[in-house]
Structure formats: structure tokens, C-alpha cells
Amino acid sequence: MFKLSIYCVIALIICSSSVSARPLVRQIKSAREFERLVEKHATSTGLPVIADFYSDGCGPCRQIAPVFKQLAEQTGQENAVFVKINTQMVPELSGKYNIRSIPTFIFFHDGKQVDLIQGASGQALQQSISGVVNRSQRENVKLTKEALVEYYKEVDEETSEEKIDSVYKKCVEVKKKNNPNKECLGGAATQLARRLKQKYEKRVETTLRFTDEHRKPTDATSSKDSKDGSNSSGSASSSRKSHTNPDKPNLHLASKEELMEELEKRVEAEEEAREEEEDDMAEFEHSYVPSDFPERVTIIGGGPAGMSAAIYAARAGLKPVVVAPPGGGQLNGKGVEVENYPGLANVTGPEVVAHMRAQAAEFGAVFECELVTKIDTNQHPFKVFTNSSEITTHTIIVATGAESNWLNIPGEYEMRGGGVSSCAVCDGAAFYGMDVIVVGGGDSAMEEALFLARTSKSVTVVHRRDEFRASKIMAQRVIDHPSIRIQWNSTVKEIIGEKVLHETNDEDGDESVDLDNAQLYVSGAILADVHTGQESTISAAAVFVAIGHTPSTQFLKDIVDFNENHSGYVLTQQGSTRTSLAGVFAAGDVSDAIYRQAITSAGSGAAAALDAERWLSEEGLGNEEAEFEADLMAELMAEDNDTASNADHYNVYEDVAGNVAGMKESSAATAEL
Numbered sequence: 124m125f126k127l128s129i130y131c132v133i134a135l136i137i138c139s140s141s142v143s144a145r146p147l148v149r150q151i152k153s154a155r156e157f158e159r160l161v162e163k164h165a166t167s168t169g170l171p172v173i174a175d176f177y178s179d180g181c182g183p184c185r186q187i188a189p190v191f192k193q194l195a196e197q198t199g200q201e202n203a204v205f206v207k208i209n210t211q212m213v214p215e216l217s218g219k220y221n222i223r224s225i226p227t228f229i230f231f232h233d234g235k236q237v238d239l240i241q242g243a244s245g246q247a248l249q250q251s252i253s254g255v256v257n258r259s260q261r262e263n264v265k266l267t268k269e270a271l272v273e274y275y276k277e278v279d280e281e282t283s284e285e286k287i288d289s290v291y292k293k294c295v296e297v298k299k300k301n302n303p304n305k306e307c308l309g310g311a312a313t314q315l316a317r318r319l320k321q322k323y324e325k326r327v328e329t330t331l332r333f334t335d336e337h338r339k340p341t342d343a344t345s346s347k348d349s350k351d352g353s354n355s356s357g358s359a360s361s362s363r364k365s366h367t368n369p370d371k372p373n374l375h376l377a378s379k380e381e382l383m384e385e386l387e388k389r390v391e392a393e394e395e396a397r398e399e400e401e402d403d404m405a406e407f408e409h410s411y412v413p414s415d416f417p418e419r420v421t422i423i424g425g426g427p428a429g430m431s432a433a434i435y436a437a438r439a440g441l442k443p444v445v446v447a448p449p450g451g452g453q454l455n456g457k458g459v460e461v462e463n464y465p466g467l468a469n470v471t472g473p474e475v476v477a478h479m480r481a482q483a484a485e486f487g488a489v490f491e492c493e494l495v496t497k498i499d500t501n502q503h504p505f506k507v508f509t510n511s512s513e514i515t516t517h518t519i520i521v522a523t524g525a526e527s528n529w530l531n532i533p534g535e536y537e538m539r540g541g542g543v544s545s546c547a548v549c550d551g552a553a554f555y556g557m558d559v560i561v562v563g564g565g566d567s568a569m570e571e572a573l574f575l576a577r578t579s580k581s582v583t584v585v586h587r588r589d590e591f592r593a594s595k596i597m598a599q600r601v602i603d604h605p606s607i608r609i610q611w612n613s614t615v616k617e618i619i620g621e622k623v624l625h626e627t628n629d630e631d632g633d634e635s636v637d638l639d640n641a642q643l644y645v646s647g648a649i650l651a652d653v654h655t656g657q658e659s660t661i662s663a664a665a666v667f668v669a670i671g672h673t674p675s676t677q678f679l680k681d682i683v684d685f686n687e688n689h690s691g692y693v694l695t696q697q698g699s700t701r702t703s704l705a706g707v708f709a710a711g712d713v714s715d716a717i718y719r720q721a722i723t724s725a726g727s728g729a730a731a732a733l734d735a736e737r738w739l740s741e742e743g744l745g746n747e748e749a750e751f752e753a754d755l756m757a758e759l760m761a762e763d764n765d766t767a768s769n770a771d772h773y774n775v776y777e778d779v780a781g782n783v784a785g786m787k788e789s790s791a792a793t794a795e796l
């Protein structure tokens with residue numbers, strides 16, 4: 124009985140193994156899944172991983188999607204791994220890889236990012252793909268110590284054992300990561316082989332680091348065991364290897380439990396592969412597609428205000444269009460938990476917005492992933508323009524939030540990306556263990572300082588007054604923090620930097636300096652005392668500017684009234700989200716200079732959707748599509764009636780036994796005559 128069941132399990136495993144192939148283009152669902160995948164291919168197959176960062180509301184992403192798939196097909200699964208990452212669904216990865224525009228393609232080889240291209244150019248994509256594939260093949264090399272010893276025996280007998288040892292060690296040291304057995308591998312081995320050939324005019328014998336068997340397309344993440352033995356799961360597949368292929372489980376030696384585990388794993392992989400195919404179909408399901416009728420509600424902005432307006436409008440059946448670039452507004456910069464949003468615990472800013480977006484999409488909101496460049500309200504319905512589309516709409520909800528302010532001092536612009544930042548969550552990790560400066564005295568500055576204090580050696584908060592403008596609790600946390608120093612009554616006059624010459628390790632271990640690419644990096648700042656004017660210099664590796672925001676309202680100039688007391692903020696009517704122009708509503712930070720919180724923005728977003736819905740009802744607008752359909756139906760019915768009056772009708776009836784019988788009415792009438 125036991126024997127029989129074990130054979131059944133083996134049979135099932137064998138059957139399932141034939142379908143657990145890696146999907147052609149894998150849809151990544153979590154940051155962990157992606158990181159595991161990159162690591163897996165660095166250690167077990169040597170295949171490059173090519174990631175398409177996209178969003179389902181982005182026109183260029185839609186255009187390039189079939190090209191990406193086609194290139195994946197052409198390249199072949201034995202040469203590269205292709206994945207897609209929805210920036211809205213996995214915001215952590217967009218933050219980690221600093222995705223600033225979409226589509227962005229990132230190329231990983233040997234666990235490292237080796238190339239990046241932005242935009243939907245099929246040609247550029249193709250070039251980069253072949254570049255990374257060639258590199259991965261070129262570097263799929265292992266040079267053994269024995270082969271090196273043999274080589275020197277042939278080319279230069281005099282070479283001492285110590286010298287050979289040191290050459291080999293140098294090669295091993297270059298490849299520190301993903302090299303648990305301390306071997307001479309990959310790019311380092313390729314370079315060493317090339318140098319030896321140049322010097323002695325004879326090739327050294329190398330072997331393949333990963334064989335075709337390793338690179339063939341089986342599901343990479345479902346199998347937890349790696350070639351190097353790292354990540355060993357202890358399952359049948361890792362504990363009892365086959366003699367012919369060490370990565371294949373020897374099913375005959377496995378216990379029943381191990382077999383069951385293996386089976387479960389393969390079934391999971393099979394399901395995952397099927398899901399990928401389905402996901403692939405649904406990839407752009409929530410994208411905006413122009414219609415013949417005006418939209419009822421167009422929401423500009425994809426932060427908490429825009430998303431909550433979208434949820435309300437979608438639930439009211441208004442099928443809103445949300446126009447916003449990728450990223451979820453200001454909360455996107457909050458990689459730590461949002462602690463004050465009622466009902467939400469343990470979720471980061473990007474996750475909050477991603478959840479809101481998913482909820483809106485579920486109820487029928489569609490997305491156009493673009494920046495609004497202008498709106499035309501001279502006629503009704505209005506027109507909303509982006510660089511690639513034009514949306515005709517009855518109402519507009521403006522939820523464009525606010526943008527970071529800058530100091531506009533020397534060094535600030537030049538060193539953005541080189542230590543000057545307005546987002547600690549995005550860039551803070553790069554300054555781990557270093558001294559940093561935060562400029563400002565509001566809540567944002569407190570947030571940035573506290574965030575940075577977790578990873579930086581010290582944080583100096585520079586503030587021009589002698590007390591913070593931030594909420595008391597946040598200010599007190601900063602004042603009490605042992606790693607935070609406060610420079611009161613001071614302004615930053617200049618950000619100073621120095622050119623850092625990148626020392627690169629040649630793959631064969633030689634150090635070289637890239638003089639052409641020397642970049643300017645922050646080394647400190649010159650501060651000025653606001654009372655005495657006295658200047659002082661402090662050293663720091665980064666300056667985080669947190670001095671508030673400016674509402675994004677450029678496209679509304681001369682269209683709606685602005686708040687006289689708060690420059691740039693849209694004026695709304697008391698107790699409403701209505702602006703000075705009928706049919707245009709404003710919600711969130713763009714019209715709120717006082718509260719500027721996620722919850723208040725979400726609240727006013729909901730109010731704006733309700734206001735828009737009411738306005739459409741009052742004006743009797745937005746029913747064109749339904750009216751058109753009703754007219755069409757009426758016409759068809761009329762046509763049908765005309766035809767019906769001349770046609771034969773069936774007089775169908777059911778007898779007591781339930782048999783259906785019938786006779787043409789015209790025939791019946793004739794029969795009666």
C-alpha cells in the first residue's frame with residue numbers, strides 16, 4: 124500500500140516537472156520575490172534578469188509591452204530571464220531602484236544592476252538586452268586553481284607556487300559576492316584569462332561556470348536550492364541529489380514526506396506559471412482608453428486625495444479617469460509606516476497609496492499615467508491635455524498635491540543626486556553611518572531627521588528660528604534624540620562638495636580610476652547665523668532639504684481663483700470642494716495649506732467625488748452614453764416591430780408531459796380558416 128502510494132507520488136512529480144517551466148515574462152508580485160529571483164539567477168544559472176518597470180495607466184508602457192514580450196521570445200529563456208514589475212503594485216522596488224519615469228528597464232547580471240534605460244525605445248531595449256546577454260555568456264566562466272598551475276607549468280615554469288597562489292587569490296577576491304566556495308569565476312576569470320593570453324600568447328583552460336542544464340528554463344524561484352549550496356531548503360531536491368545532475372532530486376532515495384514536499388512545490392510552481400499567463404492578459408486592464416463620449420469625472424492626481432475621489436466616483440458608477448504620473452504623490456516618499464491613518468497598521472506610505480489604487484481599480488476607475496500639461500475650460504465639456512492624450516470630460520477634480528521646495532543656493536542643484544535630496548526615505552540608505560544635514564523646521568523636516576537618525580552617524584537639523592514650526596510631539600522627539608543636533612537661528616548659505624574619483628576594480632583585480640566620470644558629491648555646508656551673519660562650515664555627506672511644498676497648480680493659472688492668504692493653493696468654497704469654476708473641484712493638499720495630511724486629503728477627495736456627482740445630476744450631464752444606447756435600442760425595437768408585423772410567429776406551448784410543441788401563428792390562423 125505504502126509502496127503504491129510512493130510510486131503514485133513519484134509519477135505525479137515526474138508529470139508535474141514537465142509543466143513547471145519558467146514563464147516567458149514573469150509578473151513580479153513582491154519585492155522579496157524579485158530579490159530572491161535576482162539572487163537565484165546570480166548563484167544558480169548565471170542568467171541576466173531584465174526587469175520592465177511599468178504601470179497599467181502608462182501609454183508608452185502599453186506600446187512597448189508587446190515588444191518586450193517579443194524580445195523575450197527572441198532572446199530565449201535559456202539566455203535571459205524577463206520580468207515585469209508594476210510600479211503601483213510593488214512600490215518598494217520603484218523606491219529601491221529609484222524609478223523616476225516609466226517605462227524603465229533595469230538589467231541585472233550576477234546579482235548587480237549593470238544597465239538601465241528609460242523610455243519606450245524598442246531599439247535601445249534590444250541593444251541593451253543583447254549587451255547583457257553577451258556579457259552573461261562571456262562571463263560564464265570558471266578558472267580552477269589546477270588549470271592555472273598547469274598553465275604556468277607550460278608557459279613559465281619558473282613561476283613560483285606563491286605567485287600562482289597570489290594571482291588566483293586576486294581573482295577570487297574580485298568576485299566577493301555570490302562566491303561561497305571562493306573560486307575564480309565570472310568576469311574576474313574572463314579578464315584573467317584574457318590577460319594571460321595577451322602575456323603568454325596561449326589560452327588558459329577554463330570551464331563553464333553554469334552548464335546548459337543549469338540555464339535551462341525551469342522555475343527559478345520555486346526551487347529553493349542553489350548550485351552553490353546556499354539557501355539550502357533541506358527538501359527532497361536539496362537533501363538527496365541525483366548522481367547525474369546534482370541539482371536534480373533523486374526521487375528514489377527520497378522519503379514519502381520529501382516527495383510530498385517536492386510535489387507540493389511543483390504544483391505551486393505550475394499554478395504560479397498559469398497565474399503569470401493570466402496576469403499577462405490583465406496587465407493593462409485598468410488603462411484609460413479614449414471613448415466617443417465625454418468622461419463624467421477626470422481626476423488629476425494619484426495621491427490619497429485623488430485615489431479616494433476615484434474610489435467614491437467609481438463606486439457611484441461614474442467610471443472616473445485618474446491622470447497622474449507613476450508614484451503616489453508625497454506619501455510615496457514615506458518608506459516607513461504611516462502611523463496616523465486610522466485603521467491602517469504596519470503599512471508604509473507607498474503601500475497605503477497602492478492599496479487605495481487597487482481599491483479604485485476594482486470598482487472600475489481607469490488610469491492614464493501622464494502629467495497634465497494644460498486644461499481647456501473655455502468650452503464644455505472641458506478638455507484635459509497630457510503629452511500623449513486629450514481627455515474630454517464634464518467635471519475635473521484637481522488633486523495634484525504639492526511639490527518640495529528648494530533653497531536655491533549654490534551647490535544645491537549641481538549636487539542633486541550627489542548628496543542633495545528632498546527625500547530621506549529615497550536616498551537616506553546611501554548615507555549609512557555618515558553625518559548628514561536636514562534643513563527645515565516643519566513636520567517634514569522632523570520626519571526626515573528622525574528617519575535619518577536610524578541609519579546615519581549623526582544628523583544636524585539647521586533651522587532659521589529658535590523653535591520648530593512642527594507639531595509638538597514630533598519636535599520633541601527630534602530635540603530628545605541622542606543622534607540629532609540642532610543648529611538654531613541658522614541658514615545654509617552654500618552646499619559644498621568635492622569631486623570623487625571612482626576607483627574601479629578591473630575584473631582581473633587591477634585598480635583603475637575613472638577620471639572622466641568624476642562626480643561632485645556633498646562634503647559639507649556653509650552655515651550663516653541669522654543674527655550675527657557669522658559663517659561656519661560643517662562637514663556632512665548629504666543635505667536633505669525639507670522646507671515645505673508648493674502646490675502643483677501651474678495648469679490652473681487664470682482658470683480658477685487661488686487662496687489669497689496661501690499662495691498657490693486653490694480656493695474652494697466654504698464647506699465644499701467646488702472651485703470658482705463650475706464643474707471643477709479641488710481636494711487634498713492642493714487646496715489645503717493648513718492640515719496637509721493623508722487622512723484630510725483622502726477625506727476631501729471623497730467629498731470632491733460626491734460634489735462632482737451631485738453637480739452632474741443637477742446639470743443633467745454625463746448620460747450621453749446611456750442615452751445613445753437607449754436611442755439605439757429604441758431604433759432596433761422599432762425596426763424589429765416593423766419586421767415582426769410581416770413575419771410568421773411561433774405559437775409555442777408546453778403539454779402536460781412538459782413537451783414543447785408549437786406551430787407558426789400564420790399557419791395556425793390559416794388552419795383555423
Ligand SMILES: Cc1cc2nc3c(=O)[nH]c(=O)nc-3n(C[C@H](O)[C@H](O)[C@H](O)COP(=O)(O)OP(=O)(O)OC[C@H]3O[C@@H](n4cnc5c(N)ncnc54)[C@H](O)[C@@H]3O)c2cc1C
Binds near residue numbers: 451460462494495678
Ligand atoms: C515625507 C512625508 C511624510 C509624510 N507623512 C505623513 C504621515 O505620516 N501621515 C499623514 O497623514 N501625512 C503625511 N504626509 C503628508 C501627506 O503625504 C500629504 O498630506 C498627502 O499625501 C496629500 O495628498 P494629496 O493627494 O493631496 O497630494 P499628493 O500626495 O501630493 O499627490 C499629488 C498627486 O498629483 C500628481 N500630480 C501633480 N501634478 C500633476 C499634474 N500636472 N498632472 C497629473 N498629476 C499631477 C502627483 O504625481 C501625485 O500623484 C507626509 C508627507 C511627506 C512629504
